[in-house]
Amino acid sequence: MGATVKSRPEIQTIALAGNLNVGKTCIFNALTGARQYVGNWPGVTVEKKEGRLIHEGRTYHVIDLPGTYSLSAYSEDEVIARNYILFDKPHVVINVVDATNLERNLYLTTLLLEMGANVVMALNMMDEAQQRNIEIDPNRLSQLLGIPVVPTVATRNQGIKELIARAVERMAAPSPAPLKIDYGKDIEGEIEKLQELIEKTPVIKDRYPSRWLALKLLEGDRRVIEEIKEIKWDKNAEKILIQAEESRRYLSELLGDDPETLIVDRRYGFIAGLVREAVKKKPGVEKRLTLSDKIDAIVTHRYLGLPIFLVAMWAVFELTFRLAEPLSEWLEEAFGWLGEASAGWLASMGAPEILASFVKDGLFGGVGAVLVFIPPIFLLFFFISLLEDSGYMARGAYVMDRIMHSFGLHGKSFIPMLLGFGCNVPAIMATRTLENRSDRMITILINPLMSCMARLPVYLLFAMTFFPEHTGIVVFSLYLLGILLAILMGRLFRALFFKGEVAPFVMELPPYRMPTAKSVLIHMWDRGSAFIRKAGTIILAVVILVWALANLPVGVEYASEESWLGQLGSVFAPLFQPAGFGHWQAAVALITGILAKEAVVGTLGAVYGVGEEKAHVGILESGHWTPLSAYAFLVMTLIYIPCVATIAVIRRETNSWKWTAFAVAYTLVLGWITAVLIYQVGRLLGFS
């Protein structure tokens, strides 16, 4: 982890570090403008944002490290930020600091300085600090810390020029010596012992700043200890670990508390001193209600809090999917028309029929299948940016956590789960708001069980055909079944795969702030373009593959029994016998359903030779179905394998083929088991 591709040597790197909600992204946008790129850190789910800054004819590589409060070993984000600074050695680190919340923000600053990073501080939100009567003396702060401090108001682009100038200036200067906080005689004594051993061990000394490493060992940082343990060829490594253990025990006994607490405590002590010196007027201790407090009094109100949140979520859901629907339809039609036109043109040129079909259904159909997701993704991330940037997202998590936590999830899981009822693709992308890895992975894995809108036409087709009196109840029962299974699976996955991972809720409730158009638009664009780039190719490939299966060998009727797809269906059909739908037509419909769940309807229409509009006649007259087997088939449709777009987005968001394969496998097995159970138990109970 952390070992990323080094940029070419002549391009210098600026890294951005800072707490969450301090305007770091805003500064990143100000530095890089549109020249940015979103990817993933290798091997992890954490997003990596990179960009380029062009200043006085030179290009700089800018990297936005994950927003963190600390650089400890317990969260993926923090380890990434720490390793990047430690091992990739950016030429300068811009530490974005919230001026209204100096004390907590300076904690990360001291950690960066202790690592020996070449820091320039952006003292952001100076306007807000002034409004709140917090007067900070940037020069004094700069003197005390020995680094440049530049006051900024990133939302209004104030101070950015100065910040760039200072950062560039700083790159040319020699790296500063790491900050030395006085941890008191006893701790310092142990630091010295450890440092001496470290200095004698070149492999370790070259890799870590020695004082920093000594501190981490005293804190008992498990990641660092693991790293040292791996250095087996040098006997000194073991000596260092033994000494660290001894020093920790000695300090615990001597000072009556574990060294980690003592060190953090001292660090905050040092910071308190800085704040005393650099902040001229502290805000009055008198309880003055800020605008934020007033808003909170309403939106987290005992009786109003939940209804307000639910109404807001309903609005986001409705606006996202209602507004997206006509746009998506229009895109689909446009691509359908383009496909028709190209196929017609190819035919008129005398091209073989199979080529025309490939262009129409494979190529244009595939591109269309990618683009239909663009409107909901853009709209959704427009609203999510508003919620996040305004600060309301954290309140939503606060209000919902009691309920979601009882399902083993996080308050912030609610939004992705709800959005799943619209479409699992943007819903899974929305899990980015979850900071904790285990919370996020579980929410991604169970999201496909939320019944998306694409499944509704399939439900309606069968429910209206076989349960004309009880259509509503049948459809509702499927939604409910999905929710219940999601809760069950969520608990199971937490127990199985994420057992050791503690997921603390402890979260900042940032002050409400006005979102800026620029950051909202950039956020939307990032998501949309990343989807096309990363998920688009997978979707296109699978659409073309299924097209080939359904239309080959040359000359067969689309998806007929003689086609490869039909043959594949015949192979799988016996597997579904215990669920009551062991005929090749059902198997073929399920295979095309992977393209998009609503495709099940059209395929059934085609395989029964009646066309999509008459699919209900086809399934009724085929004699293949009973109400019970129809219901079992719907359960299968609900659960089995997510559609290809969802699979692609799971791949993108988990950054792992392994987890993607798992999501496909577990839904398939779970779907089959549930469908078989329902069919068999139903028969025992005398249903047919």
Next chain:
Amino acid sequence: MGIKEGCKTLKDLQKGERGKVVRIAAPGPLRRRLMDMGVVPGAEITVEGAAPLGDPIEVTVKGYHLTLRREEAQFIEVEPC
């Protein structure tokens, strides 16, 4: 690392009550997260309220608002105890 008998924890504080952090008896990662967020021994902490369903709670510490679950707050020993 249990809580000493008779000691108050953050969980016991009522809305509007204020306390001084004495000790954090939480297991490793949670304790570290709390300390990194400024909940360190000696820090003053005020309970601002609770979510509509009673959990999590909202506190102010080091001049900012923080939310945590009651099951997390019970590890934070506060004065007067």
